[in-house]
Amino acid sequence: MNDSADTTDASGSDESADTAESVDAADAAKAADAAKAADAAKAADAPDAYEALLDRARRWNTVSSASGVLSWDQQVMMPEGGTPARSKQLSVLSSLQHDLLTAPETGEHLADLDGVDLSGDQSAAVREIRREYERADAVPRDLVERISEASTEALGAWERARAENDFEAFAPHLERNVELKREYAAHIDPDRDPYAVLFEEYEPCLPLERAETILAELRETLVPLLEAIRESDADLAVDTFEGSFDTDTQEELARAALDRLGYDFDRGRLDVSSHPFTSGNQFDCRITTRFDEADPLSALGSTIHEFGHARYTLGLPDDEFGTPLGEPRDLSVHESQSRLWENHVGRSRAFWDHFLATFQEHFPRTADASVRDAYEAVNQVHPDNPIRVEADELTYHLHILVRFEIERDLIRGDLDVADVPETWNDLYKQYLGIRPETDAEGCLQDIHWSHGNFGYFPTYSLGSVMAAQLYAAAEADVAAMDGPSLDDRIAAGDFDALHEWLAENVHRHGSRYETNELVKLATGENFSADAFTDYVESKYGALYDVSV
Amino acid sequence: MNDSADTTDASGSDESADTAESVDAADAAKAADAAKAADAAKAADAPDAYEALLDRARRWNTVSSASGVLSWDQQVMMPEGGTPARSKQLSVLSSLQHDLLTAPETGEHLADLDGVDLSGDQSAAVREIRREYERADAVPRDLVERISEASTEALGAWERARAENDFEAFAPHLERNVELKREYAAHIDPDRDPYAVLFEEYEPCLPLERAETILAELRETLVPLLEAIRESDADLAVDTFEGSFDTDTQEELARAALDRLGYDFDRGRLDVSSHPFTSGNQFDCRITTRFDEADPLSALGSTIHEFGHARYTLGLPDDEFGTPLGEPRDLSVHESQSRLWENHVGRSRAFWDHFLATFQEHFPRTADASVRDAYEAVNQVHPDNPIRVEADELTYHLHILVRFEIERDLIRGDLDVADVPETWNDLYKQYLGIRPETDAEGCLQDIHWSHGNFGYFPTYSLGSVMAAQLYAAAEADVAAMDGPSLDDRIAAGDFDALHEWLAENVHRHGSRYETNELVKLATGENFSADAFTDYVESKYGALYDVSV
Numbered sequence A, B: 001m002n003d004s005a006d007t008t009d010a011s012g013s014d015e016s017a018d019t020a021e022s023v024d025a026a027d028a029a030k031a032a033d034a035a036k037a038a039d040a041a042k043a044a045d046a047p048d049a050y051e052a053l054l055d056r057a058r059r060w061n062t063v064s065s066a067s068g069v070l071s072w073d074q075q076v077m078m079p080e081g082g083t084p085a086r087s088k089q090l091s092v093l094s095s096l097q098h099d100l101l102t103a104p105e106t107g108e109h110l111a112d113l114d115g116v117d118l119s120g121d122q123s124a125a126v127r128e129i130r131r132e133y134e135r136a137d138a139v140p141r142d143l144v145e146r147i148s149e150a151s152t153e154a155l156g157a158w159e160r161a162r163a164e165n166d167f168e169a170f171a172p173h174l175e176r177n178v179e180l181k182r183e184y185a186a187h188i189d190p191d192r193d194p195y196a197v198l199f200e201e202y203e204p205c206l207p208l209e210r211a212e213t214i215l216a217e218l219r220e221t222l223v224p225l226l227e228a229i230r231e232s233d234a235d236l237a238v239d240t241f242e243g244s245f246d247t248d249t250q251e252e253l254a255r256a257a258l259d260r261l262g263y264d265f266d267r268g269r270l271d272v273s274s275h276p277f278t279s280g281n282q283f284d285c286r287i288t289t290r291f292d293e294a295d296p297l298s299a300l301g302s303t304i305h306e307f308g309h310a311r312y313t314l315g316l317p318d319d320e321f322g323t324p325l326g327e328p329r330d331l332s333v334h335e336s337q338s339r340l341w342e343n344h345v346g347r348s349r350a351f352w353d354h355f356l357a358t359f360q361e362h363f364p365r366t367a368d369a370s371v372r373d374a375y376e377a378v379n380q381v382h383p384d385n386p387i388r389v390e391a392d393e394l395t396y397h398l399h400i401l402v403r404f405e406i407e408r409d410l411i412r413g414d415l416d417v418a419d420v421p422e423t424w425n426d427l428y429k430q431y432l433g434i435r436p437e438t439d440a441e442g443c444l445q446d447i448h449w450s451h452g453n454f455g456y457f458p459t460y461s462l463g464s465v466m467a468a469q470l471y472a473a474a475e476a477d478v479a480a481m482d483g484p485s486l487d488d489r490i491a492a493g494d495f496d497a498l499h500e501w502l503a504e505n506v507h508r509h510g511s512r513y514e515t516n517e518l519v520k521l522a523t524g525e526n527f528s529a530d531a532f533t534d535y536v537e538s539k540y541g542a543l544y545d546v547s548v
Helices: A003-007 A015-022 A025-044 A048-076 A080-102 A104-113 A120-138 A141-164 A167-188 A194-202 A208-231 A247-261 A296-314 A330-345 A349-362 A371-378 A396-412 A417-432 A457-479 A486-491 A496-505 A515-523 A530-544 B003-007 B015-022 B025-044 B048-076 B080-102 B104-113 B120-138 B141-164 B167-188 B194-202 B208-231 B247-261 B296-314 B330-345 B349-362 B371-378 B396-412 B417-432 B457-479 B486-491 B496-505 B515-523 B530-544
Strands: A270-272 A278-281 A284-289 B270-272 B278-281 B284-289
Touching: A025 A120, A048 A080, A048 A104, A048 A120, A048 A278, A048 A284, A048 B048, A048 B080, A080 A104, A080 A120, A080 B048, A080 B284, A104 A120, A120 A167, A141 A167, A167 A194, A167 A396, A167 A417, A194 A208, A194 A396, A208 A396, A208 A417, A208 A457, A208 A530, A247 A270, A247 A296, A247 A349, A278 A296, A284 A296, A284 B080, A296 A330, A296 A371, A296 A496, A330 A457, A330 A496, A330 A515, A349 A371, A349 A486, A396 A417, A396 A457, A457 A486, A457 A496, A457 A515, A457 A530, A486 A496, B025 B120, B048 B080, B048 B104, B048 B120, B048 B278, B048 B284, B080 B104, B080 B120, B104 B120, B120 B167, B141 B167, B167 B194, B167 B396, B167 B417, B194 B208, B194 B396, B208 B396, B208 B417, B208 B457, B208 B530, B247 B270, B247 B296, B247 B349, B278 B296, B284 B296, B296 B330, B296 B371, B296 B496, B330 B457, B330 B496, B330 B515, B349 B371, B349 B486, B396 B417, B396 B457, B457 B486, B457 B496, B457 B515, B457 B530, B486 B496
Parallel strands: A270 A284, B270 B284
Antiparallel strands: A278 A284, B278 B284
16 A cells, blocks of 8 residues: 555546556556655645645534534433534534535635646545535535425434334325435436435445445345355354343443453543444544443444444544545445454454453353354344344345335335335345334334435445455455464454554545545455455354355 | 613613612503513514524524533543544634624624614623624734634643742743733723723623722721631631542532532533533533542532532523523623522531531431531631632632732733732732742642633622622512521522522523623612621621621
């Protein structure tokens, strides 16, 4: 990874980097040095419009990070009565942020920079700002406000509908959200697939076609694998981790895990909230978790998941705070970091080789469990569970596929809102082999559509797929170094090599590269499902004694 | 208290309200009804410029309240490493707030409202906004930035100087802060006493002359009273409350006290911070405290103090959030609310009649203490203490007087920075009978001057003086009602009558009235030191068996 990668086609074209390997190493180094020098000269001589544009971007991104603190507080610390003031604070900050972004000056600076020869970093920053500006500028403020009002109403209706298992009460709100979001997409680009436009709200730097290819591969791999697991006689050891586990001790365990993994409590906090999340910036990134007395492995897993998010954020460059180079590369990459730690570390045998003793110190009743027992307990597959947020590593993606296909068809106008419950249940039967008993446990279970978030769900699966690809590359790179394998290091409680690999190949780049480009630079391959399908087939094949 | 008070001269003139008592009651009621009706008609027909002005004010005040959340978080929750991002967030919000306030539109709306016939509430809101706008508009932004930079440097220098007892190292920074603040005052009004102009930063609605008269009365009362106490043989019972008191139990006790007094935990929180403070708005107002193992009465007192601040803020009208009518009336009035609860309730015999049993439940080692013992312990006078923040109810004001006289003379150019330490020590000798042994325990003890806050100190004493006047009026009003006296109610743990009196006479008005006007409407008298001097002479005369 070095800055000569600037010459890679920023649109995500696949060819340019592949040929580099055939170039003589000395020549390549010379060329890279020359490119770096040219880049540094450009950076030192940045046009005034560039500096002015970055100053503006720092301001709106800093307002956004202030809003992040208010949201964290709202979910973790705020007393119940504080809502009216907090809503107003967030709404005023959001409108100030929008004003800064869409002010005529932003457009003028961007116009001044059109065709100007910039360094690679500068071009990337301008690319990111330009996209953000053009999207915000394309959508009338009136529509943004109507969407916000509709989603506030829809949220209340969804809560009631779910409580009463009454899809019809929610349907008109869903209908309205779909219409408004189609209108929104049309303002941004009336000639493109509206779902592709909305997907870019969450994953702006990955063409939807590539995402769809990856999701199709997931379906082809996971549906038969899950069928085989359902029919398997394998009996995983889970009894030891069932029963009642004191939540104060669970919290101590979570802190011990974070300490071992390398969470910097001088730049973060662990708190409890009703839904675990991560919030912050490169100086102060906080995680939350929740504890279930009946399930100590769940809280531990979600703490490790949030740790992955936080490590990414804390690894962004300090001196780029507020610029695109100091912002994370969107949702799939962020989710890749959380899933990598949650699944490839926290659900690995190597991790439990290291961590089981600590677990047992906190919960002596598990003293008899073997590493194999723990490994089986954290990797159980639950085909009968209809709820996404309770899903295991494997079935999770089938839950996502159902949502992805439904929301895509809704936005494209290929599915009526009235047909959502039946389509949902049919797809659950087809992919997971179960049919939810109620809509509350079916198509009403998630908050996303009431918020008008269409295009968000796929990023969860794309992140897991990317995690597998990144982890495989890290394993290979560590294998090529002197010393133990990555697995052996983790079994010894040494996470340094993995941290260094992620910092070097992912974190430090911020939004410097587009998504596929980042993956390709880190792994040498285009973003694909190959590593993920290899990983799940091999891991779950062995666990459940099935072959596919 | 009713809205006919709108007709009182808003400049704080003393005559108009006095004559009202001679008017026949029925006529007065009729006149008040007519005034109310006229006011309501004006309010219903508010000019567009008024609505537009209020909308702008709501925005900048809401940004300010968002900054308040960030500051609370910084002092209570933020991990150490978060400082760089937090400084940037606060600085961007502060500049956005300044932009909103000083935008040409603000001036245009104010100009449009010049001479327009507005309701009493509207006139008050415009008066407050106009003053804030004119002050902000008068000072060049460049000067504001130089002040901010100088105070950041001075803060660091002050911390080092205090640690090393080296006044000379701090002197150039103090000099610079004085100069910059004189320059600041000259921009606002070059023809007025600069100290009076600076005092208005903290207490904009009380003429400095009145404040000076009150402070002079304090000096005349307290210096001889303290001399008499120093020579008194009285031996107050304090032993029972000395020793070591577990801080977790102190926290439980603080929560129990807040519960009894009527703190609404659905709209607030209690946390620990290095300096106790209160922060928030009418929906969410949080307090902090700190615990000293050796002194359970100190934490309890400061918790009750902050409770008073929080009750005021939580009593501001909900529907005026972000307008001057929903903002507190500046520092003296705010301090009057905290001191009223801390001193007139928390240091009263009646309160300990009620609360001692709870104290003893938490700390059974104090089971033998009588109410009289507790009363004496919370009212000890410590003439030998040179530190303001550790001062008792009585000597506190002598600490303030020293600072007030020095900062006033510095700003007026009547005292050189080099002479501050000697002047300080001479005044301590003169007022308190002690001479600090070091500058660290003398003129370097407070943070205020390093921040460039000149004119702030007097508000501490003015608040205590006002507390005595308000409390005496509340006592008289409750005495005129059916039922027990205020004292007897408090002894029975019933704080409702006091809450209602404060809500009605102080809290609900926000910044509706100027300071003296508010006091006069609440108490029937101009703001003066009379009630306070009566209170301390009677209370401490009895405690120390002295007469003055």
